[in-house]
Amino acid sequence: MSTSGAALPAGDRGNGLFGVYVHWPFCAAKCPYCDFNSHVHRGAFDEAGFVAAYAAELAHFAALVPGRTVQSVFFGGGTPSLMQPRSVEAILDAIAAHWQIDRNAEVTLEANPTSVEAERFRGYRAAGVNRVSLGVQSLRDGPLAELGRRHTVDEAVAAVHLAQSIFERSSFDLIYARPRQTLAEWQDELTEALWLAQGHISLYQLTIEMGTRFYDLQRAGKLVMPGEELGAEFYELTQELTARAGLPAYEISNHAVPGQESRHNLLYWRYGEYVGVGPGAHGRLLIGNQRHATAAEKLPFEWHKKVLARGHGLTTDDILTWEEEGDELLVMGLRLREGIDPARFAHLSGRRIADRQVRELQAIGFVETLPNGFLRVTDKGWPVLDAVVADLAA
Structure with missing residues (x-):
């Protein structure tokens, strides 16, 4: 693993922000627009064994950066809502065993709004999760199917309401500027979403990433995206409607009532420190006043083997210049x-x-x-x- 880099200037290079990102890589299906490190695994596997590997990797990082106070934990994926609540609790216990947890720490879990996963919400809350982010993606059934989502609009709305009733804070995502979508259609859909949202919403303009099914379809001429001018109009309309609803943009794709911003994402954008554990997870850590960029093995079972062999699954540990x-x-x-x-x-x-x-x-x-x-x-x-x-x- 590379550790090349120049000696950095003297003086504290941190800003006091520290969090933990936990990547759960498994999904029930691969969405055609997704280029995240997600994997569909059929059949049973040793979830408890994977949780033990997360605990081992956390111990490895805790030895490198002791004495930190954790202000946020984020379970991302993949689909973390496929995890058993007891697995989430065990990982949170492992984090608390190594670092102090801020009394106001934000603990977020990404979830898909299928009815089966929504039923686990109470278990996640009992485990220590106090914020969920739901991958709704659309409030229209046709586009949901085209986006490869496995839930209906009714299931999504029910999951949002359930999350709002159980967790202190919640958010959900929508994707816009989709193929064939008009500005009028997006205005209607976003207006509905803003009535549904409480405090925070993430709105992502659809981009086509290499390695995805949508990329292949676009190259074959079977997927036509909005042009640059129309894309700009979608963006402007989004800013106008969210600001009018009291959820202005605090980041290019994220909107919140002031005070309801995602603390974990703010940690990234404010260039704080974070441990990244799990397959494909990235991290940024100050070790000896040098900022390390870490990344783990992407393949879940290969990552697991590496952790069992040496206590971590890292494939990259670079000192940044x-x-x-x-x-x-x-x-x-x-x-x-x-x-x-x-x-x-x-x-x-x-x-x-x-x-x-x-x-x-x-x-x-x-x-x-x-x-x-x-x-x-x-x-x-x-x-x-x-x-x-x-x-x-x-």
Whole structure:
């Protein structure tokens, strides 16, 4: 495993944020748009044995970064709601055995809104989960089928209501700018969703990723996506409707009533530290004042074998250079409505953002400087965020 990298500047490189990401890779079916590390496994397997492997990997990381306080835990996937509640509880117990847990820690579990998984919600709450994020994806049955989802609209709505009745906080996802979808259809669907949402909603514009079924269909001419201009209109409509409903964007795809933002995702975007455990999980950790980028074996059963053999499933452990840290801060932080602190960028990267580049982007309305000195991307600049980040990083 590589540990190449320059010695980093002196001084504390952290910001006090620390969380744990737990990746559960198994799914009942692979959605045609999904490029996450998810795997369909038929038949029974040793779930308790996998949970023991998570505990072993957590112990490995705890030896590297002792003394932290965990502010958030996120069970992602894959489909974590396929886990037994006792498995979730065992992993949370293992986390608490190694680190202090903040009294206000957010513990989120991603869930699919099928009726079978929804019945487990009370068990997850008893295990320590206090927030769920539901993969609804659409409030229309036809598009749900096209997206490969296994639930109906009625099941989704029932799961959202059940989650809201059991958990302190909840959210759900929708995908828009789908093939053949019109702006009027999305306005109707999003309006319904905003009536249903309580505090938080994630809205993702459909993108076609290499390696997915949708990618193959698009290359074969069997899937026609909205053009760039129409995609921008979808985005603008989304911002308008969510702001009007009191759930403005705090990140490019996430909307919340102020105070209801996802704390775990804010930890990523604010460039905090996080342990990533499980097949394919990534992490960012400060060890000896050097930021390590970690990644684990993606294949679930190969990951399990590696953990049994050596206590962890890591395939990558790279020390980031100054420049890489600065670039990651830009990529993550400029997704946020609050923007980034240029002074922190200078501290991490060893260089300042060029005034000339800032002035040029300000002149065309893509960035602005806030009264607190933070630099943020404007509404006009968000649709071309990648280009803005590239310009500032140059």
